[in-house]
Amino acid sequence: MAKPKIASDWMCGCAGCHMSLLDMDERLALVAELADLRSTPITDLKEPDEGGVDVGVLEGGINNTANEEVAHKFRKRCKILVALGDCAVFGGVPAMRNFFDLQDSLRRAYVEAESVDESGHIPDDPELAQMTKVRAIQDVVKVDYFVPGCPPSADVIFYVLSELAQGRKPELKDDLIQWH
Amino acid sequence: MVAQKITIEPVTRIEGHAKVTIRMNEQGSVDRAYLHVNEFRGFEKFCEGRLVQEMPQITPRICGICPVSHHLAAAKAGDDLFSCPPPRPASLLRELMHMGQVIQSHGMHFFELAGPDLLLGFDTDPATRNVVGLLNANPELVVKAINLRKFGQEIIHILGGRRIHPVFAVPGGVNKALKPAERDTILAGIDESIATLKIGLDIIKKWAADNMKVINEFAVFPTGYFGMVTPRNGLELYDGNIRLIDSTGKELVKFDGRNYLDHIAEHVESWSYLKFPYYKPLGYPKGVYRVGPLGRLNASDLLETPLANEEHKLFKQLNGGKPVENTLYYHYARLIEALFATERVRMLLDDPDILSTDILNTRQVNKGSGVGIIEAPRGTLFHHYTANENNQLTKVNLIVSTGHNNWAMSEAVDNVAKTYVKGPDVKEGMLNRVEAAIRAYDPCLSCSTHAVGQMPLELTFVDAQGNLIETVTRG
Numbered sequence: 171m172a173k174p175k176i177a178s179d180w181m182c183g184c185a186g187c188h189m190s191l192l193d194m195d196e197r198l199a200l201v202a203e204l205a206d207l208r209s210t211p212i213t214d215l216k217e218p219d220e221g222g223v224d225v226g227v228l229e230g231g232i233n234n235t236a237n238e239e240v241a242h243k244f245r246k247r248c249k250i251l252v253a254l255g256d257c258a259v260f261g262g263v264p265a266m267r268n269f270f271d272l273q274d275s276l277r278r279a280y281v282e283a284e285s286v287d288e289s290g291h292i293p294d295d296p297e298l299a300q301m302t303k304v305r306a307i308q309d310v311v312k313v314d315y316f317v318p319g320c321p322p323s324a325d326v327i328f329y330v331l332s333e334l335a336q337g338r339k340p341e342l343k344d345d346l347i348q349w350h
Numbered sequence: 351m352v353a354q355k356i357t358i359e360p361v362t363r364i365e366g367h368a369k370v371t372i373r374m375n376e377q378g379s380v381d382r383a384y385l386h387v388n389e390f391r392g393f394e395k396f397c398e399g400r401l402v403q404e405m406p407q408i409t410p411r412i413c414g415i416c417p418v419s420h421h422l423a424a425a426k427a428g429d430d431l432f433s434c435p436p437p438r439p440a441s442l443l444r445e446l447m448h449m450g451q452v453i454q455s456h457g458m459h460f461f462e463l464a465g466p467d468l469l470l471g472f473d474t475d476p477a478t479r480n481v482v483g484l485l486n487a488n489p490e491l492v493v494k495a496i497n498l499r500k501f502g503q504e505i506i507h508i509l510g511g512r513r514i515h516p517v518f519a520v521p522g523g524v525n526k527a528l529k530p531a532e533r534d535t536i537l538a539g540i541d542e543s544i545a546t547l548k549i550g551l552d553i554i555k556k557w558a559a560d561n562m563k564v565i566n567e568f569a570v571f572p573t574g575y576f577g578m579v580t581p582r583n584g585l586e587l588y589d590g591n592i593r594l595i596d597s598t599g600k601e602l603v604k605f606d607g608r609n610y611l612d613h614i615a616e617h618v619e620s621w622s623y624l625k626f627p628y629y630k631p632l633g634y635p636k637g638v639y640r641v642g643p644l645g646r647l648n649a650s651d652l653l654e655t656p657l658a659n660e661e662h663k664l665f666k667q668l669n670g671g672k673p674v675e676n677t678l679y680y681h682y683a684r685l686i687e688a689l690f691a692t693e694r695v696r697m698l699l700d701d702p703d704i705l706s707t708d709i710l711n712t713r714q715v716n717k718g719s720g721v722g723i724i725e726a727p728r729g730t731l732f733h734h735y736t737a738n739e740n741n742q743l744t745k746v747n748l749i750v751s752t753g754h755n756n757w758a759m760s761e762a763v764d765n766v767a768k769t770y771v772k773g774p775d776v777k778e779g780m781l782n783r784v785e786a787a788i789r790a791y792d793p794c795l796s797c798s799t800h801a802v803g804q805m806p807l808e809l810t811f812v813d814a815q816g817n818l819i820e821t822v823t824r825g
C-alpha cells in the first residue's frame with residue numbers, strides 16, 4: 171500500500187507549531203517512514219498535490235485573503251484537515267488584533283512608528299494580500315481535528331500524526347490536551 | 351516573444367511567507383524582480399494596554415523559530431523601563447538560553463533548510479530536495495544535525511521549562527536558578543555539538559571551493575555591516591554596543607542601542623509589508639546595511655572564543671581583510687557563529703556565578719520608557735516600550751532582525767534573477783536559485799511580519815506595460 175501523504179502549511183501563526191513538529195527529533199525519521207511528506211514549509215513542493223493528500227495540517231489562524239485561499243485549497247485537497255495549535259484552533263495571540271481597528275494597526279506600524287521616516291504610508295501594492303479580521307480556521311472551512319497548545323508539544327504532534335498516518339483516530343485527552 | 355511576469359509563491363525553506371515577482375521584457379531577460387513580504391499581524395498596536403511584564407510572554411508569539419530573542423529583548427526592555435539591571439548571574443543565565451537558541455536556529459538552518467540546496471544541488475527534483483531527501487542520501491549527517499538542534503533546544507527547555515515559548519526571563523532577571531545536575535547535562539552535550547559543527551564547516555568549505563564561480567556571481571554587492579560588539583570589538587550576541595562599518599571596513603559609528611532613534615530610521619515601500627531600515631545620516635538607500643551572521647562577522651574584529659576565532663581569521667581572509675560581500679557566505683558565517691555560541695555555553699557554565707540564586711533585582715522604578723536590544727540569530731532586534739504609571743503599554747515599536755536585511759534581500763533577488771533567469775523557457779532550477787538568494791539570509795518572516803508572516807514564491811509574467819500575461823505557481 172502506498173504511504174499516506176501529508177501536507178502542511180503555516181498561515182497567521184509564528185512557525186512555532188512547525189518548530190514543535192521538528193522537536194520530534196529522531197522520531198521525524200519514523201514519521202518520514204510512515205508517511206510521505208509532500209508540500210510543507212520545509213520541503214520544496216508549493217501546495218498539496220492536485221490529486222489530493224490524506225492529511226493536511228494547518229498552523230495559524232486566517233488573517234488575510236491569501237490565508238483564505240490556502241485554507242480552501244487545503245480543505246479541497248486533504249481528506250483529513252488538522253488545525254494545529256492555538257492560533258489555528260481559536261485565533262491565538264494574533265487574534266488580539268481584533269480588539270483594534272485594522273486601519274489603526276496599519277497606521278501605527280507604517281506611519282506613526284517612532285522609527286519610520288517621511289516615506290511612511292500603508293503598503294497598498296496590488297501584489298499584497300488584503301488583511302481581514304483574524305479568525306480560527308473553523309470559521310472559514312470545516313476542520314476534522316483540533317490540536318490546541320501554543321505550541322502543542324512534540325509528543326502530542328507525534329501521537330496525532332502517527333495515528334492518522336496509520337489510519338486511526340487520534341483522541342486527545344489527559345496529558346495530551348494542552349491550553350498554554 | 352512577449353514580455354512576462356513570473357511569480358514564485360510560496361518561497362519555501364524559509365521561515366514565514368514571501369512572494370517574488372519577476373518582470374521580464376520582450377527579449378526574455380529580467381527587468382526587475384521584487385520580494386514581497388505579504389502579511390501583517392499588528393503586534394505593535396495590539397500590545398497597547400497590556401502590562402510591560404506580560405511582554406516576555408506575548409512577543410515570543412511573533413516568532414516560533416527565535417522566540418527566545420523576543421523573550422529576552424522584551425525582558426531587557428523591561429529592565430530598562432523599570433531601571434532594574436539584573437544581577438550578574440541572571441544575565442549569564444539569559445545569555446546561556448540565548449546561546450541555546452543560536453545553536454538550534456543556525457544548526458537547523460544550515461542542515462535542514464539550506465542543506466538540501468548545498469548537498470543535493472539547486473537543480474535536484476523539488477519533490478526530494480528537502481530534509482527527507484537528505485535523510486535518504488546521508489542519514490548519518492541528518493541524525494547529527496537533529497542532535498545539534500536538540501542540544502540547543504534542550505538548553506532552552508532546561509532553563510525555561512519549554513523548548514518553544516519558554517517562561518524564564520522577567521524584568522530584573524530570571525525566575526529560576528540553574529541546578530548542578532542541569533549544568534552537567536548541558537556540559538555533556540558540548541563536545542558532540544562542536545564535532546557536528548566542524549563537519550558542517552568542512553562541508554561548507556569544500557562546497558565553497560567547488561563552487562567558487564557561483565559564490566562570486568551570486569548576489570555579491572557592497573553594503574554597510576551592523577552588529578553588536580564587546581568592548582574589544584569582538585562578536586557579542588547578548589549585550590553590548592552596536593557597531594556599523596561601511597563597505598570598505600571603516601567604522602561609521604558605534605552607539606548604545608538605547609539611542610537607536612538617533613541612528614536608524616525605516617523607509618516604507620508600497621510593495622512590501624516589511625519596512626526598510628537604514629543608517630540615518632546617510633539616508634535611504636545609501637545608508638543600507640546587512641545584519642545577521644555575515645553582518646556581525648564583518649562588523650567584529652575578533653571572536654573571543656578559541657576555535658571560532660581561528661575560523662573567523664580564515665573568514666576574514668576571504669576578501670583580503672575587507673568585508674565579505676558574497677550572499678552565499680552567510681551559510682559559512684552562520685556555522686562560525688554556531689561554533690562561537692557552543693564555546694560560549696562552556697564558558698558560561700564554567701563561570702562560578704552560574705549556579706548562584708541571586709537572580710532577580712526587585713527594586714523597580716517605572717521611568718516611563720525602555721529599550722531592549724539583542725542579537726537574534728538573524729540580526730539585531732529592538733523592542734522599544736512606553737508605559738503609563740500602571741505599567742500599561744501606551745506605545746510599542748519593534749524593529750526585527752530580518753527587517754534590516756530587507757533591502758539586501760530585495761537586491762539579492764533582483765541580482766540572482768538577472769543572472770540566472772532566462773526566458774522564454776524558465777526552468778524550476780532557475781527559480782530555486784532566486785529562492786536560495788532569500789534563503790541565504792535565513793529570513794524570519796514571522797518576525798518581519800510581526801507588524802505584518804507569509805512568504806510565498808510565484809512567477810508572474812507581464813508585458814512591458816505591466817499587464818499580466820501568465821502566472822506560474824509551482825506545485
Ligand code: SF4
Nearest residue numbers: 183184186255256257
Ligand atoms: S499556536 Fe503558538 S506556537 Fe503555534 S503558531 Fe500560534 S503562536 Fe505560534
